[in-house]
Amino acid sequence: MRPLFHPAIEDVQPAAILHALSDPSRAAIFAQVTREGCVEACSAVAALGDRVIPKSSLSSHIKVLREAGLIRCERHGIEMRNHSRILEVEARFPGLLTGIMNAYARSHGGEGPSS
Amino acid sequence: MRPLFHPAIEDVQPAAILHALSDPSRAAIFAQVTREGCVEACSAVAALGDRVIPKSSLSSHIKVLREAGLIRCERHGIEMRNHSRILEVEARFPGLLTGIMNAYARSHGGEGPSS
């Protein structure tokens, strides 16, 4: 297993980031990796709770996030550790990720229909 | 032709916005509509210059932008006028669209390979 491909920060494309985060599951995975600093993939599934993501889908979601430049993945023994590249990406595209993650947070929390 | 559907601002979803703008052609159309305040669709094609977008594709791109809540479309006589909903969307999701449009601007301008 040669090390996984990760784009250099200057090769990261906004279109790829938007595509990656336009899927709510991927956005949730990225949010969790960013919050917790470093998670391995299977626990991410568990933590997403109600969403049940088959592991083959999870694997490809993580690949999309990695190839978009949003996370960095490395193997430690038997498990994969994923950590967020949010600082690098924010340095290159100021406000992009914070805007996106705030928008998702707002749409989850702040728009409950009456109740 | 009954008036076209436009989502209420509180129904606009971040995922739909990211999906809409993850396509560079659509992002370019939205940027132009936002810059110029109001453009009709065919001139948008012309202005995008090198990209040649067939008109059926253009029509569906505009539909995606409209249904995502990014533009408002109304018919004036024979032509369609599109205007940006950027102010509404920014009020609901602060920083989202500015972050995205800045990122695209930066990736177009600021990373020319040597030359």
Added chain:
DNA sequence: CCCATAGTTCCGAAATCCCGAACTATGGGA
């Protein structure tokens, strides 16, 4: 009434996405 312009719809081909099943990689034990 007919025509030209501006967009939309239709539909088949191409590209993507989704996910179960099979496979590979790694680290224990026994």
Added chain:
DNA sequence: TCCCATAGTTCGGGATTTCGGAACTATGGG
């Protein structure tokens, strides 16, 4: 060393989405 369990990846093919040419509809002049 061999075998097993765990963690992820790859494969395959059905479902969904996208693309774009051709035909169609809507509107406003002659």
